Amino acid sequence: MRYLSGTAALVVLALMIPTAPGAAGVRRDGSGGRQEAFAQAARDYGVPESVLLAVSYLESRWDRNGGLPSVSGGYGPMHLVDAGLVGTRPAAPGERREGAAAGSGDRHGHHHGGHHGDGEDPRGDETRPLARPAAVPAPAAAPPEDTLRLASRLTGISPERLRDDPSANIRGGAALLADYRRRTGGEPGGAPADWYGAVARYSGSDDAGAAAAFADEVYATIRTGAARTTDDGEPVALPPDPSAVPPAPLTADLSGRLGLRRTAATPGPDCPPSVSCSWLPAPYKRLGKKGRYGNHDRYPGSRKIDYIVIHDGEGGYRSMVNAVRNPRYLSWHFTLRSGDGRIAQHLRAQDVGWHAGNWDVNSRSIGLEHEGYLAKGGAWYTEAMYRASAKLVRHLAGKYRVPLDRAHIVGHDNVPGTTRATVRGMHTDPGPYWDWERYFQLLGRPLSRAVRKGGRSVLILPRYAANRQRFTGCGGSGACPPQGASTVWLRTRPSADAPLVKDVGRHPKGRSTLSVYDHAARASAGQRYALAERRGDWTAIWYLGQRAWFHDPRGARTSARASGPLVTPRPGLSSVRLYGRAYPEPSAYPAGVKRQKLAPLQYAFRAGQRYSVGMSLRGSYLSAVTFDTAKHRVVVGDTVYHQIQFGHRFMFVRASDVVVVRS
Known part of the structure; x- marks a missing residue:
């Protein structure tokens, strides 16, 4: 491959960036845009522009993230960390931590830190159910470096502005990199490869191996280049620079040079x-x-x-x-x-x-x-x-x-x-x-590899950044902030006003909801479903025993045709039972191993419907009910199952109950 240099590569990459809806002319910070903000901050603080861009890409992919902090307490394109947030989860006023009342759909099993979800036994075996796990207090951790306030001291910009203004945030990140460069005895400027120690320090890691892995990924990004439109509509490009290879001595002993522990x-x-x-x-x-x-x-x-x-x-x-x-x-x-x-x-x-x-x-x-x-x-x-x-x-x-x-x-x-x-x-x-x-x-x-013209399956494939579906349950007024998503909503008719499809297992007496915690009427990127029908800008798939419609407009498709095996009930059967596990037939169990009941779920797979096959396998069961592993047994039967994409979750059908149809 012949590499372009400097401005030429930047222009080519910029032309490759997809344009987000409404992106034209968007400049939240009132400047010449995010690309210029990176260039200006790099010049002012003597940081190679490619280093500043690549560090930001590894932290945030240049996104603003709606001014919200990451789980690490970081803000903005440069992920400036507010140490006071680390170890806590900042919640909007009124946000539900455990979900709403039963049946609302706002329920999520938080299974760490003592939050195990109602209804789910993590072991998932009724022969030896696991009691509710005890809460486990986390040990006190050394607070991370408060890079938000350090950047404020280095730049004179207030912490509030560093959090909220992407251009100010980028300046703060550039100032930090320059400061880390000085701490390791370096001077402003120089080649990108000379900044390896500063980049490793920027990771915020207390472990030399993790810091080196972060820096290695940054330099791999510099060598390959990158280009995209950010979550708030800003086109940014990093031209490839194959020469950005740090000398071996820079990577050899980060623990000594940066004061990090070596695991x-x-x-x-x-x-x-x-x-x-x-x-x-x-x-x-x-x-x-x-x-x-x-x-x-x-x-x-x-x-x-x-x-x-x-x-x-x-x-x-x-x-x-x-x-x-x-x-x-x-x-x-x-x-x-x-x-x-x-x-x-x-x-x-x-x-x-x-x-x-x-x-x-x-x-x-x-x-x-x-x-x-x-x-x-x-x-x-x-x-x-x-x-x-x-x-x-x-x-x-x-x-x-x-x-x-x-x-x-x-x-x-x-x-x-x-x-x-x-x-x-x-x-x-x-x-x-x-x-x-x-x-x-x-x-x-890439999921797009599965796309096949003329196939009788549909691959869910929304463009994440542009797919801004409405969700509730994130706190405050109940509405989640507008942002990209990997799922599409499924409705009973080809209309945005139609009710969401019903999941009789998730909501036996109620309706599906728009809650971020409610998967009952959602299909996710990469999942393959049997195509049921198309009408205008809407596509129907077979889902939980019904036609389910999602918006799939021409020119902005949220799906693609695909091919692969499908199954339908064999002739003579009006419906097929579905299972949540592929267990062997009763006759397969030897003496001393308790037979597991083949318990069908509450769903129906009716004649005339089709569902995609993910894999086929023989039924098996691991019997492990004692501490003595010598008494653990694996039982394998003759019953063959197909794993099918029946709803948002996969399920199993017996191969003898269905006919495989090639798509």
Whole structure:
């Protein structure tokens, strides 16, 4: 590839930036725009412009985020941290933390920090239900550097303006980088590669490995370049500079040069070498004399991994890491930190975590918990965390042969309830603000790869930034701030005034709501559904046993045609039963292992309807009801199931009940 330099590359990249609705001429700060704000701040403080742009990209993708703080307490394009917010969740007046009354749809299972959701047993196995986990107080943490107020002292700009004004925020970030450069003995100016130490310090990490991983990602961004339109309509571009390669000595000993601690080597965290990862094991321990134990299970033999489950933790990194190391609490495999993408591993892939609320899914999955909050604003799942998470998932998927698609890389909100009684209380994270399209781009498997002209399936594919759906439940007046989302609303008729479709499991007596916590009438990016009908600017899919309509206008599509296997009830059946887990037939269980009931859910898959197939598998069950792993048994039957995209959550049908139709 022939690289352009300087202005020429900038012009080419700028022409590639998609224009957001209403973006033309938008200048919230009254200046020449965000691009000029970066250029001016870089000149004034002697910071290479590419360094300033790339650091901001890793922190916020240049977004303003509506003036709201991240989970790390950072504000604006440069993520200036207000240390007084760290460890707390700033809530709007009147915001509900646990959700509203039963049936409202404003219910979310906060399963860390002592907030376990009503109705969901994280182990998901009624043969050994898990009691409500005890609250686990987080240890006192050393406060992070208050970069917001440090930037205020360096620039003379008030903290309030640094929070609210993107141009001022960029100046504050430039002043910080210049200050960090001076602290390491450097001078203003110079080549971008000379600023590696300052960039690593800017990560805010207290760990040398995490700081280096952040800096490495910044310099990779400088080398490749980037261009996009921000959440408030500002076009910004970073021209590629392949020469930005820091000399090896700069990366060799950040702990000594920057005063950061260096994490001791641990026995092999299962992470790729390009991320910062530590081994902080969850305990496998007896609890009392009644056969109880925690906080995970050991799998006999070689465990097949079918899913990687994406969670948000509804809490901070330190509280989550502290909680998972308590034998009386829950467990998952990895925790990811927002500010710098730091990863902690708690379980080996061979171990079964208690995280998804469905024993069948738990026994076949790896769980990733991300620092963050479902209703706090999706843009503050930071770019650093998205990138670290995608690198980890790509590594795990390759090692354990997990396909990189939305049938196997799933959200906790896609996991089905195990019985009729548990459907209503299943968790709803990571929610509509997790950018699935962006995530799969980082995984190297863009969702658009599944697009096929003329297919009889529909792939949900809204443009995240422009897809500003209305949600309630974020606090204050009840309306969530306007921002991008990865989901579309589903209605009973092709009209914006039509009611939302009904979910008889989630709302047995009520209606679906617009709550950010209510997934009952939503389809998410990357999910494939059978096409039912099209009328004008509306498309209908088969969803929860009914036609469900979403707005899909010409020129601004929120879906794309796709192909793949579909299933329909076999001739002679008026309806097909659906299951929340793929358990074997009763005759498959050996003596001494309790037979698991094949409990159908409250939904109906009727003749004439079609649903997409994600995978096919033989029914299996892991019997693990004692601490003695020698007594754990894996039961595999002959019954074959198809995993289908029946609603927002996937479900299972017996292969003998349906006919596969190629699309």
